[in-house]
Amino acid sequence: MKTVYINSVCSISSQKTFDNSEFLDEIIYHEDNLIPVVNPNYKDYISPSESRRMAKGVKMGVAASKIALKDANLDTVDAIITGTGMGCLRDSEKFLGALIDNDEQFLTPTSFIQSTHNTVGGQIALNLQCKGYNFTYVHSSISFESTVLDAKLMLENNEANTILIGGVDEIGDYTAKLHQIINHIKAEKTSTSELLNSKTEGAVFSEGANFFVLSNEKQTSSYAEIIAISTYNTLGNSKISDLAKSFLDENNLDIDAIDMVVLGNNGDVTFDGFYNELSSGLFKNTQQVYYKHLCGEFMTASSFGVWLASKILKTQKLPEIVKLNNLKDSNFKTILLYNQYRGENHSFTLLRKC
Amino acid sequence: METLKQELKENIVEQLNLEDIAVEDINDNDILFGDGLGLDSIDALELIVMLDKNYGIKLSDPKEGRAIFESIEVLAKYISEHRTK
Numbered sequence A: 001m002k003t004v005y006i007n008s009v010c011s012i013s014s015q016k017t018f019d020n021s022e023f024l025d026e027i028i029y030h031e032d033n034l035i036p037v038v039n040p041n042y043k044d045y046i047s048p049s050e051s052r053r054m055a056k057g058v059k060m061g062v063a064a065s066k067i068a069l070k071d072a073n074l075d076t077v078d079a080i081i082t083g084t085g086m087g088c089l090r091d092s093e094k095f096l097g098a099l100i101d102n103d104e105q106f107l108t109p110t111s112f113i114q115s116t117h118n119t120v121g122g123q124i125a126l127n128l129q130c131k132g133y134n135f136t137y138v139h140s141s142i143s144f145e146s147t148v149l150d151a152k153l154m155l156e157n158n159e160a161n162t163i164l165i166g167g168v169d170e171i172g173d174y175t176a177k178l179h180q181i182i183n184h185i186k187a188e189k190t191s192t193s194e195l196l197n198s199k200t201e202g203a204v205f206s207e208g209a210n211f212f213v214l215s216n217e218k219q220t221s222s223y224a225e226i227i228a229i230s231t232y233n234t235l236g237n238s239k240i241s242d243l244a245k246s247f248l249d250e251n252n253l254d255i256d257a258i259d260m261v262v263l264g265n266n267g268d269v270t271f272d273g274f275y276n277e278l279s280s281g282l283f284k285n286t287q288q289v290y291y292k293h294l295c296g297e298f299m300t301a302s303s304f305g306v307w308l309a310s311k312i313l314k315t316q317k318l319p320e321i322v323k324l325n326n327l328k329d330s331n332f333k334t335i336l337l338y339n340q341y342r343g344e345n346h347s348f349t350l351l352r353k354c
Numbered sequence B: 001m002e003t004l005k006q007e008l009k010e011n012i013v014e015q016l017n018l019e020d021i022a023v024e025d026i027n028d029n030d031i032l033f034g035d036g037l038g039l040d041s042i043d044a045l046e047l048i049v050m051l052d053k054n055y056g057i058k059l060s061d062p063k064e065g066r067a068i069f070e071s072i073e074v075l076a077k078y079i080s081e082h083r084t085k
Helices: A057-070 A089-101 A109-114 A119-128 A140-156 A173-181 A192-197 A239-252 A273-280 A302-315 B002-015 B041-055 B060-069 B073-082
Strands: A004-012 A081-083 A132-135 A162-169 A209-217 A224-234 A261-265 A286-292 A335-342 A344-352
Touching: A004 A057, A004 A140, A004 A302, A057 A089, A057 A119, A057 A162, A057 A209, A081 A119, A081 A140, A089 A109, A089 A173, A109 A344, A109 B041, A119 A162, A132 A140, A140 A162, A140 A209, A140 A224, A140 A302, A140 A335, A140 A344, A162 A302, A173 B002, A209 A224, A209 A302, A224 A239, A224 A302, A239 A273, A239 A344, A261 A273, A261 A302, A273 A335, A302 A335, A302 A344, B002 B041, B002 B073, B041 B060, B041 B073, B060 B073
Parallel strands: A081 A132, A081 A162, A261 A286, A261 A335
Antiparallel strands: A004 A209, A004 A224, A162 A209, A224 A344, A335 A344
């Protein structure tokens, strides 16, 4: 089987991360329960005639894909695999809103066409004129992990040499209100620096697009090697520590081999216990990193974690803002990522310096 | 008629999200589709819905649209002659 490398990255998030020459050099401190992304100038990546029908998520996805391809020094790829938990929410809300407002009359086609979950993958393919494998995973908070798994299997088996993968989700105003009503979004505004001390229900929501070019051929500019990924819809009677241990065993690694663990804590007092179990138990002597205080929570927020880990492995720099403890500040070789959302869809991802 | 033309230009720019085109950039006799304003078949569907919703005009034959949507001038004339609301 071939080895799988992350050859390029691009993140559009609520931090200024789309510029690959920087790495969290300037932190934007938010104080809200719904935080916006820092937009690149989309006109640099998408022509006005193309962008006029694109909602935010599509624009983020297309722009991120172009930056990732440029970072990999490629014009196109063999396959495109996208992950989205909620799809194109804004156009879905627009279409369904019009359906109700106009008593099922006068339905316009644009928002309906653009509301499908695979709109981002389709628009990227049109843009690149890529007629290869194109797939969109809509698996809640393991949508992005599903893209990684699919791409990894294809590359390992040499079914493709370069694959663009990405996770993208956008905020929809109406859906956000529903999430607030059911306390999935925090009732109170929360500051970036105080997220994990909030001790309240819900998360700070956001949106974003994180794209990567994966390949079975290493480049001098490669960021990391993807060793393994596993997802678990529910834990059953297992403890997360046991699953973590089993995952490492399957990959012939012990705890000491992990230089850093990247955790998806989102400050939700009801569900952060899964992360706390790992950080105070198995990995209490491991450098711990978190990131959702920077990018917010969304169904594919874990792709920001992979962006962060990739940048750390390539640059060997650990920004102060992401440290949960202070045990190691150099020589990062192997990073374990763990994410879950509301006690479901747990995932472990293992990256290695290359 | 001038008010209707202005209204049509504003609706076209807003509803079709013509990001780089202002209302004042559209002349009454500019060709709307193809090489003119650059509208396409999806825009034609949007305009058919707009005619129905705003002016009570139902186009039963989509081929009619080819002539009706030639320019703001032609469209405004057709609407003023056929509108039911």
